[in-house]
Amino acid sequence: MSVRLLAALAATALAVATPSVGLTADETLAQPIFDQRAKPQDVAEAYPKAAFAEKVSGDVDLDCTADASGRLSDCKVTSEEPAGRGFGAAALALSAKERVKAKDAAGVPIAGRRFERTYSFLAPGDSNADWMAKPTAAQLLGVYPVAARRKPPANARATIACKVNVEGFLRDCKVVQQVPENMGFGAAALQLSSLFRMKPKIRNGKPKETEVTIPVVWSGFENMPQPAGPANTLVLDPPWASTPSSAQVRAAWPADAKGATTGQVVLRCDLNKTGGLTSCEVHSELPAGKGFGKAARSLAPAFKVSFQPDQVKTLGDYTVDVPFHFRDPTGPDNRKITAPKWIRTLTPEGMALVYPQAAMKAGVNTGLGVVACVVDTQGALTDCQVRREDPAGLDFGAAAMEAVKLMTMNPWSKEGEPLDGLPIVLPIRFNWQPDPAPPPVAAKP
Template identity: 35%
Template sequence: MLAQALALMFAASAPPDPAAGPVPPATVSPLEVLKPPGKPPPPDAKLDMPTSSDDADTRFVFWPATAYQARYDGRVTLRCLIDTHGLAEHCDVASESPTGHGFGRAALEMRPTLKLTPPQGPDGPVSRVVNVAVQFTAPEFQHIGGMMLGRPLPMTAVTLLDFPQWSAAPTFDDLAAAYPAKADGGDGYVVLRCVVLHSGEVHRCGVIKEDPEQREFGAAALSLSSKFRVAASLTKPPQHSELWVNIPIRFPTRQELARRAVTAPTWVDSFDARHVPKLFPPEAVASGVTSGRGVARCVVGPDGALTDCRPEPGSPDGLGFSEAAVKLASAMKMNLWSADAEPVEGGVIDIPIRLNLKPDAD
């Protein structure tokens, strides 16, 4: 299949701000942004960006148009949070050379297509920050006898919507219904590239990543595309250009799918931290306890809000910390598609919240 290069314009949305609300420690691993080092850190994985349509294994790649036309080489190191499924939930540019030509931005747009062997801990896969080296090698086309050897990448200028907020998305039931028979119970991963209409609906979707192939995961993902709808506030791109979005879809094993556990939410709304001291449990105050951890177990509603929250054992238990966590969790709301490419509606999530009677010393 011929490769197509995407000449990037500014995306229509920005990455979610980690400081916008509390981050439940059991469900989200925030990525610390460090100052880029003087030289690229050693890579844990490498990605070579294709330069020619003769690279038949690549369906879509991202190249800065001016750099491609000027035949500039580029090298980028991404610092990515790789989850237990091997997916890059978040990436930052750790180093870029040369700067000012768009190589870092182009490398970041490949994030959804990254699927690595997940890091291993003593008890199995773990989430970890790794370095991914992305190499952009300038094309070399030879003209012999009036003919050019090698086929340049066809360029398409696009506005790509990063970190979309969804007003509608497939549910766990939808994912289970679309699960392909040829998969034999195994898991799969697909990335769709779609055009976003002003209504928020997506169309003209194509598969740009499928792992493994020949198991019909791509066809299953395409059958789900009509259930996605982008929030109306994000459907008007700058410069009146065509708006595209990448949609990662992970098909877990049937056993995992049946659990309906939400483990990597993207929060879009949270509680007001100023209300936390008012909810500190009086039972704890009477016992002389000034800090505790409560846990609320909730079901995700159709709009991403947390519903049916119930207290789970806290620490220390029996002093009202989990009951306070339930009240706080009821104000939280998540995006309708998770950071690990799964549904959230109808899923179950545990929300651990620490409450302190006095602010931390630091």
């Protein structure tokens, strides 16, 4: 049984802070708490006059440290777009007006530690990524780590870094920081990412992909009663044995979705003994009232999780969150596969089997074969063609064609879309390790 959330939790304090736009934070960088930020008037005064007159927006990333009093110091421009318009100098001037607290969210002194600070100078009509939908308190509790329930920590938090695409959906999220560590709050924040929806970054009147860091805070949960009984393990992006096809998803576009171009839904489901979805509930739906939740539930029977025979007894211990990203079927589909999740890939033994004999005879121990394929409904690669091989004439292209027969990707993306019918180009690097020469046989006396 999955954990059911109580309506009384709506009063629980939660904090999903305004995203910070800029470079994806590195784990070694500090995460300061700002005590004083530059005011809109300060930004307006620092805005380069020529750029303002031409209605040009600017974005600057600084690498800074702080002194014992919290002043930003030793700031350096690491990124300036567009360059040469004075935005870097304007950002450095603004950094002098800001202060950070003496300690970061983990209680570690901030003085002397490097961190990143981003400044945006926005021309009329341009904007940064901003919130459209945040998780509710009930949803925050729904991913609360089991390891933290016995003794909930005060003000637990996690920071994740994500890319926001031109439609406002998050992708490629990763954990930057979690407090306390090793209790699962970073993984919990990642589980929430499918519920987020943001207005995309706008530059020159057009949406543009950007990167954001998002702090998620579980505030007040230490004083709330925690769910009793066994808790199902929540699974994201499982290996799928079957999923709805692109044609099925297009056909499920709701008739009530007039005026909408996209829809976002997350179903929370249990698993039956065959790996199918059961007891699915609409966990989030945006926009609401347009029929997207009903459309997602109509597609649920087409999903089946891939599992080993010895796992059948434990399938009931898991709950699965299934994201859906609906697109208007009358619009163009310009999607590209950028980061596939491989369910089956080439092993060293498989590489040895397909390594070209012509290369071995020529004494060549490494090579490259590039193939272009199309993904089918099970995540297999079909309609493959050789694009390139290096060195040429040693059958590395043919070897790559054999290699892709052994590879399968997850046919449903982490963002919630079917991948069948999409093209993908795969460069496959081959390496051959010849058997070591046997040691010389000692001569008999």
